Amino acid sequence: MEFNTNEHQHLRYNPLKDEWILVSPHRSLRPWSGPNGNATGRSCAQRASGIVTPQYESTYVFTNDFPALLEEGPEPPESDDPLFQIKAAKGTCKVICYHPHSNVYLTSLTVEEVVAVINEWIRQTSELGKRYLWVQVFENRGSHDGLFQPPPALPDLGLDDLNLRKYYEKHGRPMLQDYVQKELKKRERIVYENCEWLVVVPFWACWPFETMVLPKRQIQRFTDVDDAQKVALAHTLQALVAKYDNLFKCNFPYSMGWHGAPTGDKFGESHPHWTFHGLYYPPLLRSATVKKFMVGYELLAQEQRDLTPEKAAATLREQSEKRFS
Missing domain, CATH: 3.30.428.10 (HIT-like)
Structure with missing residues (x-):
């Protein structure tokens, strides 16, 4: 052909x-036949x-x-x-x-059911990672309702790898593990934490209520997550999504996904500069119907926000870990 x-x-x-x-x-x-009724x-x-x-x-x-x-x-x-x-x-x-x-939704599943989802994410990463250099696990929530405008550009994973490597070579430690320790000390942008995981609004966040899910113990890939971390991650994800939903009393839309060390022919290699982590990109700004759009300045010059990450984190932190009913 x-x-x-x-x-x-x-x-x-x-x-x-x-x-x-x-x-x-x-x-x-x-x-395309329109939204599923x-x-x-x-x-x-x-x-x-x-x-x-x-x-x-x-x-x-x-x-x-x-x-x-x-x-x-x-x-x-x-x-x-x-x-x-x-x-x-x-x-x-x-x-x-x-x-x-x-x-x-994730918030109404049992912990065991969420762990089953996590296990499937890991299984797919393991199986597909044998053949492909990158396996992108992601979820779009709410896009079928016309509620979500995706980010203007996907992250440059090659640049991520380069910057993580440069930091590691300069400081001798993984960048995101240093970041975890410093956020735990400052406690200004923490949304949720348990014994294994930390959720923060990143210092450099662009979206109003953007969050990052980080392990407290250094791991490089999804396949490194152990049983204790799986259970703790299930609790973390349920708590985070509940906080999102409680913020504006709606099914809070977002795109989320996981980043870790490369796979494929690099699967068997150690990449100590990498820390496995999750990213949530929600578009809502002030209510269930008011969302942030990336328009002229953001698309053509640089990302910009009004609500500070510290204020966003405090607002999310105040929300209950149990979803409204």
């Missing part, structure tokens, strides 16, 4: 920013592709019917022009169902 830029996935190089953009033209063929809450047995999902009682994983990345595809031709560089992009996209009922 001959490569066609209008049909096949590929990466395009942006020489202004020294970064690659994923182009997935095949996704334009995916169907499933009143029963039971996850739909028949998906948009026509494939029937079997009955399941815990977590369930399937390959996305209309993924941004495919495992196979024709190779793009090489280009000698530095301004028009294209290279192959291959991967896979999995969907993880947390519970048989789609209207059940």
Whole structure:
């Protein structure tokens, strides 16, 4: 099969920013029928592709019917022009169902059920990490209601790795472990903590109620999380989402995900400069209907915020760890 830029996935190089953009033209063929009005809450047995999902009682994983990345595809031709560089992009996209009922949120699951979700995140990281350099575990909550504007750009993971490495080489310690210890001492931006995990509004946060989930013990990847950390993480995630929901008495929308050391051919290597961590990016600003938009200045110049991270952390910290009813 001959490569066609209008049909096949590929990466395009942006020489202004020294970064690659994923182009997935095949996704334009995916169907869209509007928001799901499933009143029963039971996850739909028949998906948009026509494939029937079997009955399941815990977590369930399937390959996305209309993924941004495919495992196979024709190779793009090489280009000698530095301004028009294209290279192959291959991967896979999995969907993880947390519970048989789609209207059940993390806060209403049992701790054991949340641990099952965490175990599935870890299993996918382990299995896919054998084949791919990066496994991105993420969740979008609320986007189907039109409530969320995604961040203007994904983090540059190569730059993250470089900066973490530079700090480690200069100070002899992982940057984010130093950060954990200093936030524990200052206590200005802490939202929640238990024996294993710390949640803070980062000193450098951009989104109004952005948070970072950090381990108190140094770990490099999701696959390093032990049983005690899993249980404590389940409590952490439930408490954090409850605080979010309680803030404006709504199902607080967010995009969240996890970052850790590279996988693939680097899976067996130690990367002591890396600290595994989670990031939550919620858009709401002053109420359930008022959200922050990244517009002219933020998109073209630099990220900006009005509400200080310290005030945001104090507001979240005051919220109950049990969701409103």
